[in-house]
Amino acid sequence: MALAHGVAALLVALLALGATVYGDCICEKNKRVKDCTLNNGECKCVSWGSDVTVSCLTLTSKCLLMKAEFTGLQGRSIPRHAFVDNDGIYNPECDNKGNFQAKQCNGTSTCWCVNSAGVRRTEKSDANITCNEVVRTSWIIIETKPVNSALDTHTVERAITDALVQRYLLNQKHINVMYENSYITVELKQNASEKSARDVDIADVAYYFEKDVKGDPIYSQSRWNITVQGEPLQLQDTLIYYVDEKPPEFSMKRLTAGVIAVIVVVALAIVAGILVLIFTRRKTGKYEKAEVKEMNEMHRELKS
Known part of the structure; x- marks a missing residue:
């Protein structure tokens, strides 16, 4: 009975702190779940929109x-123009x-x-x-920029790496972080042979990271909290690139109007260059022929 009262008190305290309780346990790493049960110390829940049960330990x-x-x-309720x-x-x-x-x-x-x-x-x-x-996507590149660019390079790289290991549970061997020219580049590399059954996938890590940076964390309680030199690390202009083990199968339809315009301009420039070369050669040829003709006429005049 005392244990039951203790558990109830703990749940009340967690609710007071703003935690979300789903069923018999709290799914710290995913707030979009339901029907949670605690089994041998592991909290498992059903993900929204599916019948798939997920572990809250990962x-x-x-x-x-x-x-x-x-x-x-x-x-x-979504705005009409959204x-x-x-x-x-x-x-x-x-x-x-x-x-x-x-x-x-x-x-x-x-x-x-x-x-x-x-x-x-x-x-x-x-x-x-x-x-x-x-x-398989075996390489993910995340490019982002700190709001405060006057930060120590090593400290930023260490802070991001530690977050990827501790918050997102990714093995450090899959991580490479570089901070230069005011931009942070995070490379996540993990091919199929390098990923064990217990390893988190780099695609999942990148998604959690993106949500944290955008202020919409998937975690039910803890939020993005990385500090560098005593200040919260705020990121902006985040872009994520995906590199697959096989190249994508896009055609020219995939290209944006801007890219197509650049290709057209380059093509026109090449054509214009060829035309200039042709006309230049033609003019040169005519000049050479005219020069030969004039020399012949001068030669005849000298003979006469």
């Missing part, structure tokens, strides 16, 4: 997190382990193929598109 897969986030958006970046957030199809299915669709007849990070790697097509495999 990170939840990006696919399940995206599905839960999409589910959470349903029924909310729009959704369908390449950034969509309702993904996950397998029973929480991994992305190779083929994803938007609920209509538009489908595409994704990599292991859930990022589109083909043109959008109809439902007949064939996606034979989930190509």
